[in-house]
Amino acid sequence: xxxxxxxLGGLCLDRYCLLNxxxxxxxxxxIQDTFERIGGCPINAAFTLKKFGLDPxxxxxxxxxxxxxxxxxxxxxxxPADGLFVIEDQKTGFCMILLDDQKExxxxxxxxxxxxxxxxxxxxxNYRACCxxxxxxxxxxxxxxxxxxxxxxxxxRELFFDPGPLCDQIDPDxxxxxxxxxxxxxxxxxxxxxxxxxLGRPLTAYFQYRMRxxxxxxxxxxxxxxxxxxxxxxxxxPIKLADSNGAGDxxxxxxxxxxxxxxxxxxCMRIASACGALTAMTLGPHAEGGLKEILQLLQDAQISC
Numbered sequence: 635x636x637x638x639x640x641x642l643g644g645l646c647l648d649r650y651c652l653l654n655x656x657x658x659x660x661x662x663x664x665i666q667d668t669f670e671r672i673g674g675c676p677i678n679a680a681f682t683l684k685k686f687g688l689d690p691x692x693x694x695x696x697x698x699x700x701x702x703x704x705x706x707x708x709x710x711x712x713x714p715a716d717g718l719f720v721i722e723d724q725k726t727g728f729c730m731i732l733l734d735d736q737k738e739x740x741x742x743x744x745x746x747x748x749x750x751x752x753x754x755x756x757x758x759x760n761y762r763a764c765c766x767x768x769x770x771x772x773x774x775x776x777x778x779x780x781x782x783x784x785x786x787x788x789x790x791r792e793l794f795f796d797p798g799p800l801c802d803q804i805d806p807d808x809x810x811x812x813x814x815x816x817x818x819x820x821x822x823x824x825x826x827x828x829x830x831x832x833l834g835r836p837l838t839a840y841f842q843y844r845m846r847x848x849x850x851x852x853x854x855x856x857x858x859x860x861x862x863x864x865x866x867x868x869x870x871x872p873i874k875l876a877d878s879n880g881a882g883d884x885x886x887x888x889x890x891x892x893x894x895x896x897x898x899x900x901x902c903m904r905i906a907s908a909c910g911a912l913t914a915m916t917l918g919p920h921a922e923g924g925l926k927e928i929l930q931l932l933q934d935a936q937i938s939c
Contacts, residue, residue: 635689635691635714635759636689637687637688637689637762637894638688638689638690638691638714638757638759638760638761638762639683639688639689639690639691639761639762639763639764639765639890639894640691640693640717640756640759640761640763640764640765640787641676641677641679641680641690641691641692641693641717641764641765642676642693642764642765642766642767642770642780642784643674643675643676643679643694643765643766643767643769643770644674644676644694644695644727644748644749644767644769644770645672645673645674645676645677645692645694645696645704645718645726645748646673646674646726646727646728646729646743646746646748647670647671647672647673647700647726647727647728647729648670648671648672648673648674648728648729648731649668649670649728649729649730649731650667650668650669650670650671650731650733651665651667651668651730651731651732651733652665652666652667652668652733652734653665653666653732653733653734653735654666654734654735655734655735656732656734656738656740672703672704672707673729674694674727674729674748674769675767675769675796675798675883675886676690676692676694676765676767676883677692677713678883678884678887678913679765679767679796679883679884679886679887679890680692680713680887681711681884681887682883682884682887682888682891682909682913683765683887683890683891684712684713685891685925685928686888686891686892686895686925688762688891688894689714690713690714690765691714691716691717691757691759691761692713692714692717692718693717693718693755693756693757694717694718694719694748695718695719695720695721695724695747695748695749695750696718696719696720696721696726696747696748697720697721697724697725697726697746697747698720698721698722698723699725699726700725700726701718701720704718704726705718716757717755717756717757719752719755721747721750724746724747724750725746725747726746726747726748727743727744727745727746727747727748727749728743728744728746729741729742729743729744730742730743730744741799743769743800745772745773749769749770749772749773749776749777750773750776751773751776751777751779751780751783753779753783756783761787761791762791762792762894763791763792763793763794763890763894764784764787764791764792764793764794765794765796765886765887765890766784766793766794766795766796766812766816767795767796767797767798768795768796768797768798768800768801768804769798769800771797771804771805771808771809771812772800772803772804777804777805777808778808781808781811781812781815784812784815785815789844792817792818792890792893792894793815793816793817793818793844794816794817794818794820794886794889794890794893795812795813795815795816795818795819795820796819796820796821796882796883796886797809797812797819797821797825797829798825799824799825801821801825801828801829801832802828802829802831802832804832806832806833809829809832809833810833813833813837813840813843813845814840814843814844815843815844816840816844816845817844817845817846818845818846818847818849818889818890818893819837819840819845819847819848819849820849820851820882820885820886820889821837821848821849821850821851822850822851822852822853822882823850823851823852823853826850837860838860838862841862846861846899847859847860847861847899848860848861849889849903849906851882851885851910852870853870854870855869855870856868856869856870856907857870857885857903857906857907859899859900859903861899866900866903868900868903868904868907870907870911871907871908871911871931871932874915881910881911881913881914882910883913884909884910884912884913885906885907885909885910886906887909888902888905888906888907888908888909888910888928889902889903889905889906889909891905892905892906904932905928905932907932908928908929908931908932909928911931912927912928912931
């Protein structure tokens with residue numbers, strides 16, 4: 635592998651239920667369709683990293699009951715499976731995704747064996763960077779060991795951190811350690827509020843450590859790039875929304891890939907927005923198309939402005 639990027643976040647199964655509408659509490663509703671995808675934040679991000687010529691290495695334990703379909707999925711999509719390992723007596727976690735006709739989604743997550751961490755199982759490669767998602771930090775001792783490993787990962791490597799919606803369930807001391815290690819932080823507005831509440835100080839306080847930028851996504855209002863010297867706003871691309879699941883992961887990966895390619899951070903933000911938009915136009919967390927489609931979407935949006 636020429637450009638390996640370590641993905642820490644755990645693999646899970648996305649189980650979709652498509653609904654016309656959510657039921658009133660205690661009542662029933664009809665499920666219009668169901669399907670399953672191999673998912674989890676790091677694998678969603680891996681699809682976008684791959685489009686930029688990077689080699690995402692997803693490190694994750696997988697339950698024996700699902701390893702065959704997971705390996706088939708990796709083979710079919712030409713993703714490296716070197717970082718997968720089987721846990722015989724445990725199950726792979728899953729996320730139940732309820733999606734209504736207004737494209738509103740509700741998640742229910744079951745934690746499985748994907749949080750098990752054994753550094754000896756990480757493929758020995760010359761990683762360019764690490765992408766860390768917050769779900770990986772709610773597995774107790776395993777999460778503590780993962781953050782300890784990142785201390786040895788190297789001060790010359792980028793660490794992209796996406797704490798995710800369960801960031802307030804991360805042990806505050808462990809969260810503090812991760813924040814001091816990361817070089818780029820990606821959050822949405824609610825996650826920013828939860829993080830600052832949990833940490834007891836603004837995210838900008840971490841510029842005194844390794845952090846170079848904080849990226850805040852704001853839904854239809856676009857995104858912000860916060861740096862020590864300035865804050866910039868970037869509009870959202872006009873699209874027809876199909877499903878926002880995975881769009882934040884694609885944004886995260888598009889930003890990370892652009893940073894690793896040495897692009898100015900403002901350009902990284904615009905490319906990231908196109909990556910998120912392309913995924914949001916797709917039902918499911920993985921957008922069809924490659925870098926050509928991402929750049930075309932960005933060009934079309936600039937022409938229409």
